Amino acid sequence: MGTRQRFAIPDGWVARGFRFEVEPTSAEQPGRIAQAFGSRRFAYNWALAQVKANLDARTTDPAVPLLAWNFYELRRAWNQAKDAVAPWWRCSSKEAYASGIADLVVALHNWSDSKAGRRAGGRVGFPRFKARHRDHGRVRFTTGAMRLEPDRRHLVVPVIGRLRSKENTRRLQRLAAKDRARVLSMTLSEQGGRLFVAVQAIVCQQPQTPSQPQARCGIDLGVGNEWAVVAHHDDTIERIAHPAPWVETHTQRRRVARQRSRRIVGSRGHRQANAKLTALDRRAANLRTQSIHTLTTRLSSRYGTVIIEDLDVAAMGRGMGRRAFRRTVAQAGIGRVRPTLAYKTAWAGGQLAVADRWFASSKTHHGCGGYLADLTLSQRVWACPWCEQTVDRNANAARNLRDWTGPVAADSDGDRDVQRGGVAAPVPLVGDHGGQAHAPRGACEAPQDHPRVAGATDTRTDPGSRSKGEEPRAGVSASERSQTLTELVTVASPDGARRTVQVTLGQFPG
Numbered sequence: 001m002g003t004r005q006r007f008a009i010p011d012g013w014v015a016r017g018f019r020f021e022v023e024p025t026s027a028e029q030p031g032r033i034a035q036a037f038g039s040r041r042f043a044y045n046w047a048l049a050q051v052k053a054n055l056d057a058r059t060t061d062p063a064v065p066l067l068a069w070n071f072y073e074l075r076r077a078w079n080q081a082k083d084a085v086a087p088w089w090r091c092s093s094k095e096a097y098a099s100g101i102a103d104l105v106v107a108l109h110n111w112s113d114s115k116a117g118r119r120a121g122g123r124v125g126f127p128r129f130k131a132r133h134r135d136h137g138r139v140r141f142t143t144g145a146m147r148l149e150p151d152r153r154h155l156v157v158p159v160i161g162r163l164r165s166k167e168n169t170r171r172l173q174r175l176a177a178k179d180r181a182r183v184l185s186m187t188l189s190e191q192g193g194r195l196f197v198a199v200q201a202i203v204c205q206q207p208q209t210p211s212q213p214q215a216r217c218g219i220d221l222g223v224g225n226e227w228a229v230v231a232h233h234d235d236t237i238e239r240i241a242h243p244a245p246w247v248e249t250h251t252q253r254r255r256v257a258r259q260r261s262r263r264i265v266g267s268r269g270h271r272q273a274n275a276k277l278t279a280l281d282r283r284a285a286n287l288r289t290q291s292i293h294t295l296t297t298r299l300s301s302r303y304g305t306v307i308i309e310d311l312d313v314a315a316m317g318r319g320m321g322r323r324a325f326r327r328t329v330a331q332a333g334i335g336r337v338r339p340t341l342a343y344k345t346a347w348a349g350g351q352l353a354v355a356d357r358w359f360a361s362s363k364t365h366h367g368c369g370g371y372l373a374d375l376t377l378s379q380r381v382w383a384c385p386w387c388e389q390t391v392d393r394n395a396n397a398a399r400n401l402r403d404w405t406g407p408v409a410a411d412s413d414g415d416r417d418v419q420r421g422g423v424a425a426p427v428p429l430v431g432d433h434g435g436q437a438h439a440p441r442g443a444c445e446a447p448q449d450h451p452r453v454a455g456a457t458d459t460r461t462d463p464g465s466r467s468k469g470e471e472p473r474a475g476v477s478a479s480e481r482s483q484t485l486t487e488l489v490t491v492a493s494p495d496g497a498r499r500t501v502q503v504t505l506g507q508f509p510g
């Protein structure tokens with residue numbers, strides 16, 4: 001391993017993920033794809049068996065050395081063993097096995113971090129063996145022949161070959177052709193019977209400024225009929241309705257699910273009902289994603305400051321009694337608006353401010369300061385106890401957020417405590433780890449050291465530098481970082497200031 005230079009994303013570049021739905025172009029490709037998925041799963045299960053055997057041996061005899069949960073070590077062990085345990089290994093790309101091992105290392109560390117309380121979110125169990133019917137097919141390629149074809153309709157993935165994209169690949173191919181984007185990895189995966197390629201790339205992005213850099217807007221998100229209420233800078237109120245198709249898909253979903261429950265498992269009718277359910281779920285998810293992206297892109301490209309409420313979405317989805325309410329919380333996807341805004345405002349040159357969780361945006365009358373303590377959730381309109389005007393709950397809350405004057409930390413470096421205090425945060429809270437501020441995590445090696453950037457990330461960390469004190473974690477940081485869908489990335493602006501933002505990527509190679 002030795003000492004390796006850490007890769008920082010070059011100034012003016014950002015890490016971005018691009019996702020395309022693809023379909024096979026030849027009759028033998030589905031077989032090769034299934035083989036790649038299976039190879040990944042085989043390596044995962046093999047490595048898990050090694051780890052379990054080692055742990056079992058240590059319980060009976062503590063003198064047995066601990067097998068390092070380290071991608072490089074495990075991959076080396078796999079390469080030594082593969083001729084014996086998988087004599088057919090040549091039929092798949094070596095990347096398939098490597099990605100299975102990398103995924104296992106991530107899973108092991110998620111488990112140990114969760115157990116030690118170093119990880120936010122729900123409890124994570126010990127990794128299980130993957131059965132074919134339970135595993136989602138996926139495989140990540142970090143080296144080899146992968147590119148976007150100039151016809152903007154095809155992607156080339158190692159060993160599997162050309163895949164046709166159902167969507168024009170222009171937004172990435174154009175940049176790659178001009179050398180303004182470099183592909184780091186491609187992940188082929190299957191979801192609900194469809195194939196997707198997630199391309200992870202670094203993109204040279206010109207610094208931008210929003211069209212109204214001095215202006216502010218406030219967003220109040222809700223679960224009622226009004227999904228989002230935006231108070232614009234010119235004091236107009238924009239109400240965005242809960243897209244009706246969500247409700248419609250939900251009604252259909254109930255009907256189809258009931259149908260399926262009456263059919264015999266394994267029968268053709270059961271399979272058909274299942275396919276219908278998958279299609280409905282896909283539609284609901286796509287609608288949600290669409291709404292979130294349209295809203296956030298529009299606001300971040302326009303305003304210098306966007307202010308949003310600090311909602312405890314997890315608690316909303318957990319408690320509150322009624323199942324219908326919890327479902328609406330999930331359907332509205334309000335937990336995704338803030339992280340999306342956080343990276344988009346950073347790209348657009350603006351900032352996202354997060355109002356204090358205890359800021360009574362709904363109960364305070366904007367402009368007059370009248371306060372109604374006993375406002376219930378169902379009251380859409382209330383009368384101000386001071387000026388006796390009728391107040392529209394959501395519009396009032398959005399105005400209050402827009403004019404929120406809490407301290408704005410323009411360049412807080414991902415410090416979660418600062419955000420908890422209710423001040424502005426250019427960094428989202430979701431997906432981070434155990435409340436600890438991290439060093440920029442998108443770091444990997446400089447691409448100039450790697451003429452073929454495809455292989456660059458294979459050596460992204462310096463295992464030696466992180467191994468002190470944490471025995472089983474030795475040298476595992478690269479793999480731990482791999483596979484994460486959101487990453488903290490340092491973005492440099494032209495004035496030399498650096499800020500860390502969390503962005504959604506494809507999967508990082510391990």
Ligand SMILES: [Zn+2]
Pocket residue numbers: 365368369370384385386387388389
């Ligand atoms: Zn009032």
